Amino acid sequence: MDVKTWTFLIVGLSFALYIAIAIRSRANSTGEFYVAGKGVPSLANGMATAADWMSAASFISMAGLISFMGRDGAMYLMGWTGGYVLLALLLAPYLRRFGKFTVPDFIGDRYYSNAARVVAVLCAVFVSFTYVAGQMRGVGVVFSRFLEVEVNTGVIVGMVIVLIYAVLGGMKGITYTQVAQYCVLIFAYLVPAIFISIMLTGNPVPQLGLGSNVLENGVPGTVSLLDKLNGLSADLGFQAYTDGQKSTIDVFFITAALMVGTAGLPHVIVRFYTVKRVKDARISAFWALLFIAILYTVAPAVGVFARTNLLETIPNKEYAALPDAKSEGGWFKNWERSDLIAWVDKNGDGKIQYTDGKAFVGKPSFRENSQGEPVLGKHGERLLANEKTEGVNELYVDRDIMVLANPEIAGLPNWVIALVAAGGLAAALSTAAGLLLVISTSVAHDLVKRTINPGISEKGELWTARIAAGGAVIIAGWFGINPPGFVAQVVAFAFGLAASSFFPAIILGIFWKRANLYGVISGMIVGIVFTSSYIIYFKFVNPAVNSSDHWLFGISPEGIGTIGMLVNFVIACGVSLVSKAPPAEVQDMVDRVRYPREALESTDS
């Protein structure tokens, strides 16, 4: 069977499974819709949290990013897992004890202010939409490449699937679908990694394959895989893979911003409300990180394997001699047809020169004739309208394709390639569903029930939540079909914003009783204004000077959220100290968050 048939089969089966689960576990009350009736077992919640946490970016893009960044790629690995540690130790158990549904609920009650609640709702909705748009784009890429449908059709199919199980099942439906999606995605990630690890090093454990020696004629040789990759890189004029490229201070601050930003992501925090007791919340946090770590420790190995295979198969090969698109081994031309690989024959020798530097300015823009057909060069390659650069490099490879193309580059069987497509979809859909639920909960619960119409009936609230979820899916789909050109910048924005606003407010709310409304609001405002002006200046107003010479202390806009967070902390503490302490009932509330409920029973009930 060919790849397309396999993909239809595997993706179709996985979708049928998700919908069947959603129908079996649909929600009947707001409690079930928001937090699955607080009855999810720890292990299942751990798997669901892992699927929620690992987005299309983790599954599709991360290993590719690492394979191009070398050692600096660790900022994503440490940032996203280290942030989880902060979440599990500093936030999740306490918010679980608080016992309401959402983070805006906590902010609103702890700082005794509906204005703070509304600001928190807006931040949560903004962060969630930014993320969902990225997931929808991931769905579109997988569909267009593997099922050869339009990206837009892919996005619409994805929307319908999410709509069915998010609107019908609420958190209960999403949780059990996410358990299934975790199993699909981790299987899909591990199978090709294990195959390629055995092919390259003979070691079936990819984490160990990373440090093993390369096979020579089927037996382990004397050269380690990383030394071989460093040698290949040096021969072609790239920096050694195991060396860093960015400055230490920049890596430090970007890692910190990613950690703190992810710790504040609303869709993961809400997962800890779905288990019975605080004790279960802690255990499920452990399961979740264990399940996440399985993928995150394989990703750097996948990065090395993909980079080695790419550098061994493509540089200095004749373009015309590469297998045709749609034929066996035709991955290079397949991805060129999907606009994600591009080659310009600068020196006219018909061979692909690949070295450090950009081949041309910007993202590839392929030339088309008046009938909309691609214009081909003399070797059959698609011609580009982009301005060429001075450098020798002739090749553009989109970083997002490395994981998806990896099994094809390594020549793995067709069913493995189809499996990877299903895994990418599982990762994107599980995260999208979790985020959509946050949006719908924020609107129905925090905005309508707690602020606008407190008298709304249980049934009315449930329907408001369903309608909000449906509306959110449609808006997210619209962004997936018409992606704003600045998605990448907006993602940096979302992390910076989460780091410089939410995180200090929640931490102070739990660990410092003296923190009050005035302090936290001024801290949030200064943090957000500082962080967003820095990002807006370098990304939108004056992108020409976006280089380390002009940055504050050499910190890039991606890492500035860390400084914003520190500023927020300082201001929040200072202003809290000079204004009056929070009311007694709020201080009692902090006690309820800090101690087990049984320890306070006499004062509590």
Added chain:
Amino acid sequence: MSKTPSAAARARYWRKNLSWLGALLSVWFMVSYGCGILFVDQLDKFKLGGVPLGFWFAQQGSIYVFVVLIAVYVLVMNRLDRELLGEKFQ
């Protein structure tokens, strides 16, 4: 029904909670920012199973340590809860 813990017992519980958090987060900082970023070049002079040590901490080791940290946290907090609550702990 057993009696509710005294205010002093609660204060002790919270102090222990904070010192454990401090200890766990120090390890968290050392493996990621310390070994993986600040001292990565010095550690790269050593090798662990074919991988430069600093590179290994940055891309593998820190994640393994993170998993262990949360496991320790779960065990410690269960113990602290049991100390505070006695037979009410379930």
